[in-house]
Amino acid sequence: MGEVILTMKGIDKSFPGVHALDHVDLEVRKGEVHALMGENGAGKSTLMKVLTGIYSKDEGTITYEGREIEFTNPREAQDAGIVIVHQELNMMGHLTVAQNIFIGREPMKGGLIDDGKMNEEARKLFGMLNIEIDPTEKMSRLTVGKQQMCEIAKAISHDAKVIVFDEPSAALTEAEIEELFKIIRDLRAKEMGIVYISHRMDEIKVITDRVTVMRDGGYVGTLVTAESTKDDIINMMVGRVIYEDPKTQSTVKPGAPVVLKVEHLNAGKMVQDVSFELHKGEILGFSGLMGAGRTETARALFGADPKESGEIYVNGEKVEIKTPMDAVKCGIGYLSEDRKRFGIVTAKTVAENTTMACLEEYMKGIFIDSRRENEVAQKYVDDLKTKTPGVDQLVVNLSGGNQQKVVIAKWLAKNCDILIFDEPTRGIDVGAKSEIYHLMNELVAEGKSIIMISSEMTEILRMSDRIVVMCEGKKTGEIDIAEATQENIMHAATLRK
Template sequence: MKRESADSPLLVLEHIDKGFPGVQALSGVGLRLFGGEIHALMGQNGAGKSTLIKVLTGLYAPDAGRIRLSGQDIAPRSTAEAQDLGISTVYQEVNLCPNLSVAENLFIGRYPRCFGQIDWKRMRERSRVLLAELELDIDVDAPLARYSLSVQQMVAIARALNISAQVLILDEPTSSLDEAAVQHLFRVMRRLRDQGMAILFVTHFLEQVYAVSDRITVMRNGRTEGEYHAAELGRLELVQRMVGPHVASGAERTDACAAEGPPVLRTHGLARRGVLQPLDLEIRRGEVMGLCGLLGSGRTETARLLFGADTADAGEIEINGRRQRMASPRQAIAEGLAFCSEDRKVEGAVLALSVRENIILALQARQGWWRAMPLRRQRALAEDYVRRLGIKTADIDTPIGLLSGGNQQKALLARWLLTRPQLLILDEPTRGIDVRAKEEIMDEVRRLCAVREDPATPGTNWRQATPGASESASAIAEPAVSAEDRRMAVLFISSELPEVLRCSDRLMVMRERRAGGVYSRGELDDQSVLEVIAGDGGARRD
């Protein structure tokens, strides 16, 4: 049984503001943690969860607001100072030293000493006691690297407890754990809760929230949406509060694509251990297949497996009916796949390179770096796509890092359109950009599949030179192909339901790392999608 918490919260954050250049990350955020409770912090990407944790642990100083611990105002200026106050954090990525022993990791920076020397015997004995409290019996003298990620996660928790923590923050601790390791972690969390500790549990798995949490705080768009008792907040209501109100519906789309074409890509039982359950997916030529779900549902993981950025443990992929094993992005590109990553600054744009260099990057890589593309051809292609997609830049040789987020995203879209892909995978293509640029990119996504012409220039064969284009652009044009072969398929991944509903011909809803249902065009409805995400509605397959 859960130990009843005190009437007064142990930790209180009030009216916390935190801004960065051009971004207000937190606005008036509040959070209360009670001793003897597990408190889940929920929210979509960009809700402000990570920023709030960094404020609480001293990595960021708040612009406004106050933090109180046991009734006293505190203002930690570093993680070490937060730890001294009794606030410890265990992150998703274990930040320990794998080359050191388990015992050394538990006591690093705080080694017990005797006569000025490290007391190794005492450290080993204390390490065994700490790990026994977490149901862990391992060799404390062995290097940490010898053990699995789940064991390393427990060692990180034991280290946090070794500093007499009053508040334990677990930031996405289950994202890379199998079911047995998750249940072990939950037993430990319940034991610590019953000992009176306040635990802040950050996760994106709904089932885990309800399995272990006593109270839930929901954040949305940098604000606190509300605090709830877990037993009084249904799954569907939780998802609705995380996602927010919807102002668009799939029915608004009027430019539905023409008759569906043959499958471009099929997967059968595609899976990766701890990341994605066996998945069957079919994407047809000329359609926008939407993929939606909460953070951690398996959306991005699916995209990375299809593109060969990660390797599947099981299952197979078919491209145009031919079985493939995507071993690398290079192979995926050769098979006609293109991928715009959700993290455009790390996995997309090369910020120090020019707009021109970023646009021609994928095409140059496909034809081989030993066959350098002439500068004249580079300029012709870049200028053509800057014009087609309306990329706002002073010059094609301007560093792409100086462009707005929306124009960076358009340049990355141009990069992949230049490779003439059969399937374009767009992962969160509108994240972090302004409303107008968002609408322009969404319009472009719909044109890619809904028309049989050049998606950027109506009336033009996609594989013929654009009328009015420079002589250089015409000289490099590819021969015309059939209208059916020109039709592109798009896998559109987004956490914004209005966007994915508006764009999609069919929609696969992901939950808990597996497909929750595939919805045909006539079935798309924001309420039914939320029900599938929450697990409150029956999955429907077309």
């Protein structure tokens, strides 16, 4: 490790209602790979966005190469030599590799783009990185791994001195990760400062020199990787005081029947051989880090995405679920994590959304019986305490929590006994959150069963009777609430099988 190239000190950033960064420090040296770790929502991405000028900071200083700096947009940061290799690659698939690398700064000759020079330059870059990619190949024809190499090449072409890798290994195969590490070591040898964001504990041990841990927008501490254990890091990541009391004991009645049994479910890379059971009156928590395959499992189970294999039993009977229609017939309802895209029809009224799944029950002959439709919608508005001026109100005008209640009403009106809540409180304010929790507890008390996917550890520990933990498409743990701790969940969530 060489001298310090980048220091972020006391960085503070608030959004309306959220204290996203609370006096965070980060120091990166030349020739260092510095891991930035933390749970989902710990503030890692926000910190990097402040660094590259996507967000402005409220407080704190950033010192880069001995000068205090403040970028107002990523272009400025890039010109100064700080670049991010994003997790989601920003590539134009129909353009060639070289065209992608030099987009916005194409070498020109006589008013026309000088493709020959561009390809030549790209070839030089790949030579420096010791990788074999044809600059004239269409970007979309490369593997994700190779596309990432191109992003790195693009970063280097900007004379980068600090490169931030945002979960670079998430989409890569083992072999590709090896190649990536080789390149990162090369860059380290060239005295670059590297920030490496990842959830994968074993990678952190292999590739990084130091680790900075963040939690709930705050700075926890910095360790030297070689001198610390995996447990040290996990403890730093989760060591928060839980303000809401976790459940200590399962509230499922002993001997409650199994209402849903999933066996060896497979659907692409994100759902590999997942099996679990759900009991009557149970809240089964699904925990895991971003990209663990929990939503994909739910969608495959619900028939929203095709599955390759696996068996599903509802109340002991084997069922074929190929489409959401089949799932709904089996009494399964799915509340998507992305309400606006998949949950509600925002431009329609509360009543229309409520009867969306069960319209046939509110028909008079071939006509929709508006009176009864409004009645049932009103009933659920009252039951769920949805705040709306009326059932003829457009859903788009309601707040997030109330929109969520409309989606719940949709599945209750259909009389679904198995409800999949995917991130039920995402984007919902604190008051509405506890109402949703209360509602879920009431539902299971009435004998409904709930699968709850959540990225919030406190939510998992507060609501679940049992917890399934996933990591990279595989089930890596199943923990009864009586034995569950943040530590053993996080262990399972970072377990690569």
